Amino acid sequence: MAIGKRFKSASEGIDREKLYGLTEAVAMVKERALAKFDETIEISMNLGVDPRHADQMVRGVINLPNGTGRTVRVAVFAKDDKAEEAKAAGADIVGAEDLMADVQAGKINFDRCIATPDMMALVGRLGKVLGPRNLMPNPRTGTVTMDVAAAVKAAKGGSVEFRVEKAGIIQAGVGKASFGADALEENIRALTDAVMKAKPTGAKGTFVERVAISSTMGPGIKVDPASLTE
Numbered sequence: 001m002a003i004g005k006r007f008k009s010a011s012e013g014i015d016r017e018k019l020y021g022l023t024e025a026v027a028m029v030k031e032r033a034l035a036k037f038d039e040t041i042e043i044s045m046n047l048g049v050d051p052r053h054a055d056q057m058v059r060g061v062i063n064l065p066n067g068t069g070r071t072v073r074v075a076v077f078a079k080d081d082k083a084e085e086a087k088a089a090g091a092d093i094v095g096a097e098d099l100m101a102d103v104q105a106g107k108i109n110f111d112r113c114i115a116t117p118d119m120m121a122l123v124g125r126l127g128k129v130l131g132p133r134n135l136m137p138n139p140r141t142g143t144v145t146m147d148v149a150a151a152v153k154a155a156k157g158g159s160v161e162f163r164v165e166k167a168g169i170i171q172a173g174v175g176k177a178s179f180g181a182d183a184l185e186e187n188i189r190a191l192t193d194a195v196m197k198a199k200p201t202g203a204k205g206t207f208v209e210r211v212a213i214s215s216t217m218g219p220g221i222k223v224d225p226a227s228l229t230e
Contacts, residue, residue: 007217007218010034010217010219013028014028014219014221019222019225020222020223021224022185022188022189022228022230023181023185023227025213025222025223026041026184026185026188026213027181028221029041029177029213029214029215029221030181030215032219033177033216033217034218035215035216037216038176039176039177039215040173040175040176041174041175041179041184041213042173042213042214042215042216043170043172043188043191043211043213044169044170044212044214044220045169045170045171045192045195046208046209046210047164047168047207047208048168048203048204048205048207049168049200049203049207050168051165053202055200056200056202057164057200058163058170058195058198058199058203059138059140059141059162059163059164059198060140060141060162060194060195060197060198061141061142061143061159061161061162061194062160062162062193062194063154063157063158063159064159064174064175064190064191065187066158066179066184066186067157068174069176069178070176072112073092074090074091074092074093074110074112074114074155074156075091075092075093075094075099075109075110075112075113076093076094076113076114076115076148076151076152077096077113077115077116077122077137078094078096078114078119079096079116079119083095085148085149086148088149089148089152090152090153090156091114092109096119097122100122100126103126103130108130108133108135110135111155112143112155113135113143114137114144114148114151114155115143116144116145116148117144117145120144123136134163142154143161160172160191162194162195170195172191174187174213175187177215188213188228192229193229195208196229208228210222210225211224211228
């Protein structure tokens with residue numbers, strides 16, 4: 001009941017039919033992030049695509065200019081020198097067959113997964129486990145690479161991987177409520193730009209149809225898509 005009252009109170013003053021400019025929307029989200037922890041600021045983008053078609057898939061990775069504000073646990077599938085390189089770069093979990101066994105047993109204690117190309121025959125057997133969690137390494141997002149040190153540092157330093165879901169929606173964290181408004185706006189514009197650049201050839205009509213931002217515990221606020229690229 002307390003959560004319901006808090007949410008209702010936070011929703012006061014929001015016009016559900018209005019599209020707010022990005023600056024105003026960010027200010028409204030920040031002032032409504034009243035939880036006792038540092039809430040994540042999240043963006044939801046409805047795209048005019050049908051990801052069931054291969055030529056309408058939208059995915060990519062972006063290094064947010066101001067980071068994400070969250071601690072990211074990184075797992076790396078690598079052996080020998082590359083395994084040592086990953087550890088030196090700050091990877092939380094490094095392994096090969098042993099790491100595969102852990103994943104198969106349900107021990108998925110990481111937020112990002114990186115692999116060297118020679119490990120993909122092994123990692124490919126985990127597709128049914130890692131795929132639904134959006135953790136499957138992919139060359140297009142820089143998570144299948146020989147430069148594991150750079151990939152680990154990027155994941156730790158604020159890179160965000162985005163991928164359109166079945167309903168044509170992209171959701172991503174773009175910072176914390178403790179971030180300054182300018183930093184949040186900069187992160188949101190960077191993510192929007194990356195999504196726009198990832199527009200597939202099969203997309204027709206309006207690409208970015210609806211956008212909303214919210215904090216972890218707060219209400220969503222609709223954003224005018226045009227204000228994201230001003």
